[in-house]
Amino acid sequence: MISKAKQVWVPGPLIVGAGPSGLAVAACLESKGVPSIILEKDLCIASSWKLRMYERLKLHLPKQFCELPHLPFPKEFPTYPTREQFISYIDSYAKAFCIEPLFGMSVESAAYDAGIGFWKVQANGLEFISRWLIVATGENAEAFRPEITGMPDYTEVILHTCEYKKGDDFRGKKVLVVGCGNSGMEVCLDLCNNGAQPSMVVRDKLHILPREILGISTFGLSMFLMRWLPMKHVDSFLLLCARLLLGDTEKFGLKRPKIGPLQFKMMSGKTPVLDVGTLAKIKNGEIKVVPGINHFTSKGVEFTDGRQEDFDAVILATGYRSNVPSWLKEEDFFDQRDGYPKTQFPNSWKGKNGLYAVGFTRRGLLGTSLEARWIAEDIATQWSSETRHLPSLGGSAASIKAQVYQWTGGMSDKVKEIVMNALSTDDERLPIQLWGPRDFP
Numbered sequence: 507m508i509s510k511a512k513q514v515w516v517p518g519p520l521i522v523g524a525g526p527s528g529l530a531v532a533a534c535l536e537s538k539g540v541p542s543i544i545l546e547k548d549l550c551i552a553s554s555w556k557l558r559m560y561e562r563l564k565l566h567l568p569k570q571f572c573e574l575p576h577l578p579f580p581k582e583f584p585t586y587p588t589r590e591q592f593i594s595y596i597d598s599y600a601k602a603f604c605i606e607p608l609f610g611m612s613v614e615s616a617a618y619d620a621g622i623g624f625w626k627v628q629a630n631g632l633e634f635i636s637r638w639l640i641v642a643t644g645e646n647a648e649a650f651r652p653e654i655t656g657m658p659d660y661t662e663v664i665l666h667t668c669e670y671k672k673g674d675d676f677r678g679k680k681v682l683v684v685g686c687g688n689s690g691m692e693v694c695l696d697l698c699n700n701g702a703q704p705s706m707v708v709r710d711k712l713h714i715l716p717r718e719i720l721g722i723s724t725f726g727l728s729m730f731l732m733r734w735l736p737m738k739h740v741d742s743f744l745l746l747c748a749r750l751l752l753g754d755t756e757k758f759g760l761k762r763p764k765i766g767p768l769q770f771k772m773m774s775g776k777t778p779v780l781d782v783g784t785l786a787k788i789k790n791g792e793i794k795v796v797p798g799i800n801h802f803t804s805k806g807v808e809f810t811d812g813r814q815e816d817f818d819a820v821i822l823a824t825g826y827r828s829n830v831p832s833w834l835k836e837e838d839f840f841d842q843r844d845g846y847p848k849t850q851f852p853n854s855w856k857g858k859n860g861l862y863a864v865g866f867t868r869r870g871l872l873g874t875s876l877e878a879r880w881i882a883e884d885i886a887t888q889w890s891s892e893t894r895h896l897p898s899l900g901g902s903a904a905s906i907k908a909q910v911y912q913w914t915g916g917m918s919d920k921v922k923e924i925v926m927n928a929l930s931t932d933d934e935r936l937p938i939q940l941w942g943p944r945d946f947p
């Protein structure tokens with residue numbers, strides 16, 4: 507007999523990922539009376555923040571740009587909340603909206619079955635079946651570790667920034683930090699503040715901006731100016747301020763791209779570095795800027811200028827990638843090469859056949875909050891027009907009907923229990939057809 511994955515029928519949207527994006531969309535759906543289920547591969551919510559970020563991290567955008575829909579940050583939080591404060595906010599967010607994801611559910615595959623008009627999603631030996639699939643696995647799903655010649659010969663430790671916790675572990679050591687995005691810059695600063703000697707690999711041009719201009723957040727100011735001015739004019743303003751406040755960064759090995767910081771972010775996806783003190787340490791020589799790597803040696807590296815140097819440890823601050831192409835079998839909406847929606851913000855949230863994406867705007871949590879609202883609005887309209895037909899369903903759909911009414915009453919803490927019940931019933935597959943789009947013009 508062929509063994510088949512147990513099927514779980516999900517009578518609302520299925521969300522993949524319990525980070526801020528997945529939680530935000532679940533909360534927005536909940537506030538419209540639409541039940542949803544989140545599948546999360548790790549064993550906690552916001553696992554990126556809890557498990558894969560360093561201890562001293564602070565948000566680098568002011569809190570008003572990082573809050574999720576329907577629940578502001580506590581008033582007593584500072585302008586730039588710490589990682590711990592952000593985590594406590596996210597925990598209370600999930601509590602406030604009674605969101606209980608199914609943990610340990612790593613989605614391995616998801617495909618649309620046009621025959622029945624449903625998405626079939628495989629995770630942990632189960633097959634979830636849902637009308638709506640919301641991708642919330644994030645822009646930073648997988649650490650990107652480049653393969654550099656000779657790397658396996660290096661005998662000391664190589665970490666990615668997602669494994670770096672604190673500078674203490676490197677006291678007195680010479681550390682090579684590969685990459686100069688916000689992670690590389692901030693890890694260098696943390697190393698320095700903890701008595702290590704960091705060198706930072708800068709192989710290309712980059713934009714570095716002050717975090718604040720005359721006490722106003724640079725990000726906030728940019729967003730404000732963009733209401734009236736074209737992006738390239740805002741960029742010119744930012745470059746002028748950066749020049750006045752930071753000086754000529756090229757003197758310290760940090761060349762700027764020809765295109766301004768916001769346009770560069772939109773074109774290349776590369777976030778400008780918001781300086782929180784690293785530049786001062788580069789200027790005073792505590793952090794060294796070094797060129798790209800030719801190859802590793804057993805104790806260090808040879809740089810592209812031919813110079814060799816030994817290091818006690820290497821930290822890859824080489825960024826992250828989306829993992830969507832590894833599990834979503836779909837080619838219209840998501841780009842199989844980079845795992846982002848092919849269309850750009852504000853059109854990056856809705857695909858075909860009930861497929862949605864949240865958190866792929868390259869605009870941080872601000873983008874997430876906007877998309878979560880739009881998605882919930884869109885699904886809620888379909889949800890109410892579809893549930894209107896339910897009383898006419900009969901036979902084996904009766905029990906499902908009862909559940910749907912319970913859920914629309916907002917009892918999302920029941921979701922888990924009901925799914926678990928559904929796991930043990932094979933004969934409840936009939937409602938799949940009753941709920942197909944053919945039944946609901």
Ligand SMILES: Cc1cc2nc3c(=O)[nH]c(=O)nc-3n(C[C@H](O)[C@H](O)[C@H](O)COP(=O)(O)OP(=O)(O)OC[C@H]3O[C@@H](n4cnc5c(N)ncnc54)[C@H](O)[C@@H]3O)c2cc1C
Pocket residue numbers: 522523524525526527528545546547548551552553554555559563564565566567571572611612613614642643644645646647689829833864865866869870871872874
């Ligand atoms: C160091 C760092 C600092 C940042 N600081 C800020 C900031 O200050 N402000 C800001 O706006 N943005 C910031 N960002 C951007 C950041 O990506 C967002 O803040 C936020 O975490 C994105 O939320 P998300 O839910 O989209 O992704 P994530 O938080 O990454 O959540 C995605 C979830 O999906 C799960 N998942 C992935 N694949 C699967 C699968 N196949 N099956 C099941 N579950 C899966 C993951 O385990 C994870 O829990 C920062 C990013 C980093 C790396």
Ligand SMILES: NC(=O)C1=CN([C@@H]2O[C@H](COP(=O)(O)OP(=O)(O)OC[C@H]3O[C@@H](n4cnc5c(N)ncnc54)[C@H](OP(=O)(O)O)[C@@H]3O)[C@@H](O)[C@H]2O)C=CC1
Pocket residue numbers: 563564565566567652654667684685686687688689690692707709710711776777798799823824825826
């Ligand atoms: N406090 C906060 O709020 C923080 C926010 N963040 C955010 O998290 C996200 C991820 O940031 P981050 O982790 O810095 O990743 P990024 O993708 O922004 O940066 C990756 C860096 O690695 C470099 N790199 C990649 N491959 C190589 C290689 N083979 N050799 C040398 N250099 C290489 C890139 O250089 P190149 O340009 O040459 O490819 C780039 O400088 C961003 O959105 C960032 O803003 C991160 C840290 C803190």
Ligand SMILES: O=C(O)C(=O)Cc1c[nH]c2ccccc12
Pocket residue numbers: 567725768771777778868869870871
């Ligand atoms: O925090 C991040 O990394 C983001 O993606 C949001 C963000 C930070 N700085 C920016 C500058 C321009 C556009 C988005 C961001």
